[in-house]
Amino acid sequence: MKKLKKAKNLLIGAHMSISGGIFNSLIYGKELGCTTIQIFTKSNNQWKAKELTPEDTNRFLENQKETGISSVVAHNGYLINLASPKEDIYQKSLEAMLIEVQRAELLAIPYLVIHPGSHLGSGEEEGITKIAHSLNWLHQKTEGCQVGICLETTAGQGSSIGYRFDHIAKIIDQVKDNRRLGLCYDTCHTFAAGYDIRTKKAYKDTFEELDKIIGIKRLKVFHINDSLKDLGSRVDRHQHLSEGKIGLEGFRMLMNDPRWESIPKILETPKEEGNVKDRMNLKVLKSLIK
Numbered sequence: 001m002k003k004l005k006k007a008k009n010l011l012i013g014a015h016m017s018i019s020g021g022i023f024n025s026l027i028y029g030k031e032l033g034c035t036t037i038q039i040f041t042k043s044n045n046q047w048k049a050k051e052l053t054p055e056d057t058n059r060f061l062e063n064q065k066e067t068g069i070s071s072v073v074a075h076n077g078y079l080i081n082l083a084s085p086k087e088d089i090y091q092k093s094l095e096a097m098l099i100e101v102q103r104a105e106l107l108a109i110p111y112l113v114i115h116p117g118s119h120l121g122s123g124e125e126e127g128i129t130k131i132a133h134s135l136n137w138l139h140q141k142t143e144g145c146q147v148g149i150c151l152e153t154t155a156g157q158g159s160s161i162g163y164r165f166d167h168i169a170k171i172i173d174q175v176k177d178n179r180r181l182g183l184c185y186d187t188c189h190t191f192a193a194g195y196d197i198r199t200k201k202a203y204k205d206t207f208e209e210l211d212k213i214i215g216i217k218r219l220k221v222f223h224i225n226d227s228l229k230d231l232g233s234r235v236d237r238h239q240h241l242s243e244g245k246i247g248l249e250g251f252r253m254l255m256n257d258p259r260w261e262s263i264p265k266i267l268e269t270p271k272e273e274g275n276v277k278d279r280m281n282l283k284v285l286k287s288l289i290k
């Protein structure tokens with residue numbers, strides 16, 4: 001009985017579709033037994049978005065009450081690159097980010113997870129500075145908004161920034177008012193980037209390093225994915241729990257770590273068989289809770 005109750009109180013869920021209306025994501029999440037969900041608030045591979053109507057937002061907030069899913073995380077679109085050296089893409093990215101924050105604010109979503117950006121050859125330092133500038137601009141444009149932006153750890157594929165903890169620390173350092181900045185720890189990305197959590201010692205060391213460099217108080221969201229590729233491969237390929245290179249022990253430690261008790265833990269594992277795989281991964285995750 002005790003086990004069941006504890007699992008219920010934890011925030012565990014998955015990335016959910018918004019097909020048929022943003023408010024449906026909560027219904028889909030509830031059907032799966034999620035206590036938290038992540039969504040794109042617009043199409044993730046287009047710049048443009050239809051404006052949210054008052055009906056959309058009202059139905060979203062109503063469905064939140066009805067489903068009891070009070071914890072929702074937003075994720076930004078994939079075209080956005082806040083480190084782009086290409087001026088046209090950069091300007092589009094800023095405008096798109098502004099819309100992302102405004103939409104999250106309208107939906108009362110507390111956290112917006114973003115990919116820091118890819119420097120595309122301009123170099124990591126320059127990329128980091130550009131991302132920080134972007135966030136300064138964004139904070140100014142959205143003064144008074146409650147939405148916190150969470151920088152996601154990356155695998156380090158291509159020229160992406162954020163695969164070392166110190167990249168993220170440097171961005172935070174260069175943002176003037178960084179109270180609204182948080183961290184999203186993606187277990188697949190971070191593992192592929194070279195941070196191990198498979199053994200007790202590795203787990204302890206990784207989070208000690210994170211605390212030393214970024215500070216664990218910044219940690220607001222976990223993305224729970226196993227990794228198809230090896231430690232340090234710098235290849236971003238999500239895998240189902242227990243079928244990847246991380247294995248279950250790392251996730252067991254993470255799920256039972258009291259420091260993360262109130263932090264949403266969200267699956268982004270492949271959706272190849274619709275809900276079947278989500279159900280399986282959620283079941284595995286819940287079974288790890290002591």
Ligand code: MN
Pocket residue numbers: 075114115152
């Ligand atoms: Mn992401």
Ligand code: MN
Pocket residue numbers: 152186223268
């Ligand atoms: Mn992720």
Ligand code: ZN
Pocket residue numbers: 188189236237238
């Ligand atoms: Zn990924």
